[in-house]
Amino acid sequence: MLIANIANAQIGRRFPSERKVIKDPLTGVELVFLTSTPVGDSKIYQTHNQWTADGQWLIFRSGRVRGEAMAVNEQTGEMVQVTEGGYTGMLNIARKSMKLYFMRNVDTTKRGGAVQIIEVDLAKVFVDSKAGKMKAASSYQRICGTTPATIGAGGDMALDGAEDWAYFRVGKEEAARHLKAGTKLEPSFGPRKMGAGPSGIAAMNINTGEIKYVISVPFQVGHIQTNPWVAGEIVFCWETGGKSPQRTWTVLADGTGLRPLYPEADHEWVTHEAVISRDEVAIAIMGHRKIAGTDGTAAPQTGVGGANPGQETAWGPSGTREKPTGLGIVNLRTRQMTIVGQTTSGSGLWHVSGSSDGRWAVGDDFSRSIYLIDRNTHEMRLLSAGHKQTASDHPHPTMNPDGTKIQIQSAMLAADNRSMNICVINIPQEWINAK
Template sequence: MRTKLYPTLALALLLAASASAQIGRRFPSERKVVKDPVTGTMLTFLTSTQAGDSKIYQTHNQWTADSKWLIFRSDRVRNEAMAVNEQTGVIVQVSEGGYTGMLNVSRKEMKLFFMRNPKSTAAPGSMEIVEVDLAKVFADSEKGKMQSVDHYQRVCGTTPPEIGAGGDMALDGAEDWAYFRIGRAEATKRLPAGTKVEAAFGPRKMGAGPSGIGAMNIKTGEIKHVVAVPFQVGHIQTNPWVAGEIVFCWETGGKSPQRTWIVHSDGTGLRPLYPESEYEWVTHEAVITKDEVAFAIMGHRPVKGAKLATPGTEVGGANPGQETDWGPSGTREKPTGLGIVNINTREMVIIGQTPSGSGLWHVNGSADGRWAAGDDFSRSLYLIDRHTREMIMLTTGHKPTAADHPHPTFSPDGTRIEIQSAMLSADNKSMNICIVPVPESWLKRKYDTK
């Protein structure tokens, strides 16, 4: 028999559903410590159910300013940001009203910043930048006495629709400006006269320009232009230790003619960060210290007609980059591995490479300059001692069928690495938030600085 739903009951259920999606909502701990079956590393899974979890991209900060919480994305409450306490495992919803693009966690204050589509009163094409007071959210959530959402969230400002703001967002090192991608029409107006606009590159038909970067002052809402370029901008990030230093890429979905770029916030100093050749597949750059950017020079493609040194190490299937349309790049006929370039001296070194297979894919490094890390196409995670060049596998078994790569990011103190992993997932795809420790024996190492 079908039950009749009276209007008052329907309203009550609607209000209850709305309340359940409120900022500050708490979820029980899923924290588990699991021993890696191959390496023996003790892995701390901060989430362990199939709830559509994923970490923030490795170009951005993950930990809150007090180093107690990690911010992540999840489908527990669709399109809302989550935080998990590293020690207790408690999970808290830390946004309300949705977000788009990159989550930006302040290193200086207990704050979170993101972009979102504004309320219907704003002009179509505008974007809001929102600030969340995490300290208030966590305190009131623990008390079980949440207030209205406006008590925790503040709109820093709204972008004018004509600039087409969106995509990646990054918080300046001084944490007073936020940078974002601007649309083609705005970039076209800003390009110097006579600039050749780049066409799409590679089989994914991406990379065509123009594009550019704009900025908003998160204190005042002021909008300014930073730079316009003749190609598609992607992966905007900043130097957390140097105000006004922006790193970004030419995004093609694979190999770029010139992947890495750097510019100052006033638009000066635009240049390739690491000038590359056509045979170098440079990808996944990340600012790791105040002077350095790490990136991968891929060695994931078999040389045509060559005999593999280790049969069965071909990279294919679900992994990208095998199409011939990418050109001659990505083979080990030339030097490949985890590269680190000094922003100021412009010197580059390769500090490690896996012995076979894809090579390192997503890379990162500790802020103290001691460690570097990278994942590969098997979803294994490698750690490199930058002083000795020793490299070990920290963890594997994270399933090549996972929805995404591990995307390693070091904690601010360099003692542990956050990854996303499908190791525990029954569907072999859904990922969880996982903490991998730097071995205690490595942390105790002393070096002769002479």
């Protein structure tokens, strides 16, 4: 039995295509479902790259092999297991090489302790898997280095734009050691009782294993990402599980230049920032909460979960449409912010992305609908709907590097109305041709 389990968990294991192409029931746009069975698929978070450097494969998380990552060929639908031995935190797909990077706990039986950063040679995996001549996992996976257990490394990881360093969170004790004397620590914020500091970011050189410290901050760090076009530029957030006093931050790899990315007001609920081009970051300024008193009642106080989260009054005076809301684009150089679109009703745009050429912006909302914005004409269209509010997660749309398609996760095909599949939406050619 043990031998069978090892064989079933082997890197390079292949799975048959589940690819299905259907028409969106509301918009008629073509939806390419690359997975279609209920086995617990989910895409990489929209802050990170989704496609391999050759543009042929998407990497995703799946329950097909518990704790391992999968790749699916966009054209054929063939699937290949691309890790062996498990991973933790974020999957990082290189843009300049056919490599995958992730963290792995040295002691996989528990959380915490020393962590390894692992490199996978995807090109070798795909070639040997297709030939049916897989070698031992060590032929494809390389340990870049191991963090000291004392620094508490883990969570989000992001590959530098030069693809030579990987950034990651450290624990509170390590962050406190590097915090400037006299720094006032931030307490928890909001009903989820998250956000307290200190926290910090460190980095590992993936070629040498060298570890360096980047920055400590007096609040909880979340969603570390990098600028793929500019080496040494990091974007991260103050994580509270909802509205933050100041959500978005940026810092350079040497620890200098720390500042709010978009300085927000108390009435603004800023979330789900994503670097979309050399100079731009997309953000959502939420308009999802009722304005108290407009219908003779107070704003609702429903739970954080469900299709319409974040309604508790404990979040403060934010997230209503008394002030401008929508999908914002922040310029990292000029610091100017432009709102490029917003839905007329409902939650407003929530998870956001965009194309690196500046043409498109995309966002989802609480209904799991996907909206595409042409930044040249300022036209916003409903691209896709019917992805089920009962889904276990949100679509998290991400543009591909060419700005011609969008990857989402969807429960549209799920009999249980919850299980997610990997889906690609090609932007209709007539939309691309319109100027």
